[in-house]
Amino acid sequence: MLIYAVSLAIVVLDRFTKFLALKFLSSHSSVPVVTNIFHLTLVKNSGIAFGFFQDRTPVLIIIVILCLVGLIFLSFRMRTAGWVERMSLAFILGGATSNLMDRFLFGYVIDFLDFRIWPVFNLADSFITVGVFLFLLSTLRKRL
Numbered sequence: 087m088l089i090y091a092v093s094l095a096i097v098v099l100d101r102f103t104k105f106l107a108l109k110f111l112s113s114h115s116s117v118p119v120v121t122n123i124f125h126l127t128l129v130k131n132s133g134i135a136f137g138f139f140q141d142r143t144p145v146l147i148i149i150v151i152l153c154l155v156g157l158i159f160l161s162f163r164m165r166t167a168g169w170v171e172r173m174s175l176a177f178i179l180g181g182a183t184s185n186l187m188d189r190f191l192f193g194y195v196i197d198f199l200d201f202r203i204w205p206v207f208n209l210a211d212s213f214i215t216v217g218v219f220l221f222l223l224s225t226l227r228k229r230l
Contacts, residue, residue: 089161089176096180097187100210104188107198116200127200132193143193150186154179170224177217181210
């Protein structure tokens with residue numbers, strides 16, 4: 087199924103970028119790519135978005151697993167949904183799965199993309215955000 091293939095590709099891409107971040111970046115050091123605009127900064131985030139709920143890894147793991155189970159059930163219902171809806175679900179599933187893997191492996195999520203005006207994040211976070219945005223946009227478009 088296309089949803090799972092795209093999700094797997096996202097997991098592989100995110101795991102690879104996090105591997106590189108761990109290999110080449112020191113904790114809380116910052117490497118400017120474009121000075122004062124975009125840096126690579128290794129952050130070990132034990133919370134969720136924006137660092138909320140720090141050091142609550144067991145609770146966050148349970149919440150994410152429950153959400154993933156719900157998304158998998160939703161994916162079976164979305165087999166006939168449009169391309170945008172299926173891709174949005176794949177983006178969310180892939181991103182959430184990769185961040186969950188971090189929590190299991192390390193007890194925190196590896197973040198490294200630092201635009202200086204936003205908390206440091208990773209590719210999985212980006213895919214989750216884009217997936218949620220596409221899903222909401224598609225839902226709103228259908229209702230209008």
